[in-house]
Amino acid sequence: MPGTLSTSDAFWQQPVTKQLQQQLNQFAPQQQFLVACSGGRDSLSLACALHLLCPGRVRVAHINHQLQAPSSQWANWLAAQCQQWQLPCVIQPVEVAAGNLEAEARKVRYHALFSLLQNNEILVLGHHQQDQAETLFLRMLSGSGVKGLSAMKTREQRQLESGQNVGLWRPLLDCSRQQITELAALICPDYIDDPANAQDNFDRVFLRQQVWPLLKRRWPALDSTLNRTALLMQDSQEILQDVQMQDWLQCGDHNVLDIHALERLSQPRQRLLLLRWMQGAEQYAPAFHLVEEVRQTLLNARQDASPKVVWQGWQFRRYQHQLYRLPQQLPKAQDLQVLWPCGQVLELPTGQWQWQQQELGFPAQYMEQPFLLQARRGGEVMHVQGRAGHWPLKKCLQEARIPPWQREQVQLCYMQDQLLGALTTQGFWVNQQQTLVKDGWLPVLVPNPAFPA
Known part of the structure; x- marks a missing residue:
């Protein structure tokens, strides 16, 4: 392979080249691209073509899953080629967890790729027309709805768990394998041929090796037809999202x-x-x-x-x-012995609590004493504000319409042997047998910005 990439008239006439040029015009001139590259024909020819079309704006990212013996050799080979082409390249080894190998490898690969993205970069993926058709077919077999059958979009925004929004671009979705093969022959005739692509114990490989040739003999335009179906499903999904937004507002x-x-x-x-x-x-x-x-x-x-x-x-x-x-796992009330001075925020299953001065409350010296916060045992009674006499706490919680799982979070607040009240998700319920003083102090729920009400 030559040490530097060069173009020819044939390169500019390639359908893939024209597709890339057309889509590149939709980006800002300063847009940067990170191409996910396995070193195989599809992703490598994409990386090379973009490097020729917009030099200085492309980086290559290779994720080494370390699942096969020659994986390090492949990574070194790709790094050497990129160095000859003056194409920046980063190699990222990852550990794939046990379980569904395809799913776990995909999960860790995307996590690594997203972590490598720099400011003003979008992630470029080499999925092509047959990949799209296979994805649609496999999702149909798994019983997917409209969203699943929408398959992959040419461009999309994805929000990560961190809240960061990242851009994805799949410029080859309208390009056939044959077109990509012709482009690769011009600019990168050498590439990595992963033997795993021939192991039909993987669903996608089985489909590609065993099923797809049979279907295409009967329906030669299968790839483009299923791609059209995916586009129609994407339109339908957008309409459903509009309907769903209306339903959110109502429900x-x-x-x-x-x-x-x-x-x-x-x-x-x-x-x-x-x-x-x-x-x-x-x-x-x-x-x-x-x-x-x-x-x-x-x-x-x-x-x-x-x-x-x-x-x-x-x-x-x-x-x-x-x-x-x-x-699934909600915090439950526990017995706690605490010192709770004024100004300290106390994190409890019912929320965050702090002493605040009220028109009527407990004397300030109460906050200098240790408190016992006790989980409900059952059968507790207290004199709740607005009620005459003692009432079972269980009945008070039910009538206040506190959900059952929140009742398990309620704690009774004692100072020595005196019941001061109950800490509930609706606030502090004062035991009315206690003597309150003017401008006294009561526990108050503090709003938590991370968990809005």
């Missing part, structure tokens, strides 16, 4: 849904909204049967029932006329 937010409003929607719109609501920020959506379980079990539950559906570290609960999306 609640990402943590709580109003059941009455949800029941006014048609069943397909219920399923769509519940699917997105359950998924939240998770990468993959829940299975259809789980969405139906939430829809049928939680929506149709008795008023006094407390059903629960668990998925992916989340639990979905019903209370009164609302559905709740909650972490």
Whole structure:
């Protein structure tokens, strides 16, 4: 291979070159690109072509999964080629967790690629027309809905767990394997041929090796036809997103849904909204049967029932006329012996608490004494404000419409043997048998910006 890349008239006439030129015109002149490159024909020819079309604006990133014996040799070979072409290249080794090898490798690869992105860079991926068709086909076999059948977009924005937004660009989605092969023959005839691409124990390889040739003999235009289907699904998905946004506004937010409003929607719109609501920020959506379980079990539950559906570290609960999306593991009340001086914020299962001066409250010297914060044992009674006499705390919590899981977070506050009150998610309930003084002090829930109400 020559030490430097050069163009010819044939390069400029290539369909792939024309596609890249057309799409590059949609970017700002200063836009920088990070090309994910395995060293295979597709990604390597993409990296080379972009380097020729916009020199100085392209970097190559190679993720070494360390899953095969020659993986380090491949990384070194690619680094050497890029050095000859004066194309900046970064090699990033990663560790792939046990389990589904394809899924885990993809997960760690994208995580590494996103971490390598610099300011003003977008991630460029070498997926082409057949990749898109295979993705659509595999998602169809897994029972995906419209969003899954939308497959891959040419350009998209993705929000990471950190909140950072990154751009992705797949400029070859409209290019056939044959067109890319012709381009590679002109500019990078040598490339890495991963033997894993011939191992049909992987779903995509099995599809490519065993199924695709048979289908294409019958339907030669299979790749372009399925790509058109993916584009139509993307249009449909955008329309559904508009409908879903209207339903969000009517039914609640990402943590709580109003059941009455949800029941006014048609069943397909219920399923769509519940699917997105359950998924939240998770990468993959829940299975259809789980969405139906939430829809049928939680929506149709008795008023006094407390059903629960668990998925992916989340639990979905019903209370009164609302559905709740909650972490599967919620903090519960524990017995604590604490010193709680004025000004200190105390983190408890019910929230963040701090002493604040009120019109009526406890004397200031109370804050100099140790407190016992005790979890409920059952059977507690107290004299709650607005009620005559002693009332079971359980009944007070029920009538205040505090959900069952929040009742497990309530703590009783004692100083020596005196019950001062109860710390609940609705605030501090004073035991009215206590003597309050003017301009005294009471525990108050402090708003937490990270968890808005």
